[in-house]
Amino acid sequence: MPTQNFTKYESARILGARALQIAMNAPLLIKIKPEDLEKIKYDAIKIAEIELHSGILPISINKPFPKKKEEKLKRVREINVSEKKKEEIEAKEEEEIAKDGEIMALANPDDEVEEKDDENGEDE
DSSP, rough: OGGGGSOHHHHHHHHHHHHHHHHTOOOOOOOOOOHHHHHHOHHHHHHHHHHHHHHHEEEEEEEOOOOOOOOOOOOOOOOOHHHHHHHHHHHHHHHHHHHEEEEOOOOOOOTTTOOOOOTOOOOO
16 A cells, blocks of 8 residues: 555554564565665664555554434424413513613713712812
8 A cells, every 4th residue: 555545643653563573573575685685774664664665565544433423303392382371471571571670761961960070079
């Protein structure tokens, strides 16, 4: 397999695993001349790199994807309430809001009076 399909982490893991196998005297999967082995100084990682780039390593990567949940949507039943009931409920809610809440009137600039200055006790 070409290394283009692997991320840098996957290729590092593959190289490390194969280099460990080679260091433990596993047979080489590719024929390398003794002169070439001497050039790379019998380095297990370099040999694993050559095998990976040649595409003969029988290693596969399992990339798990997030599990897709399949659930049926539950429909919420609407309670059948008559129009009169709805109006009664709305009227009760409005009464509660009126009792608890403070009704604010719109501000009119003409109604505003300047307050006295606390320090001097004079109008500004």
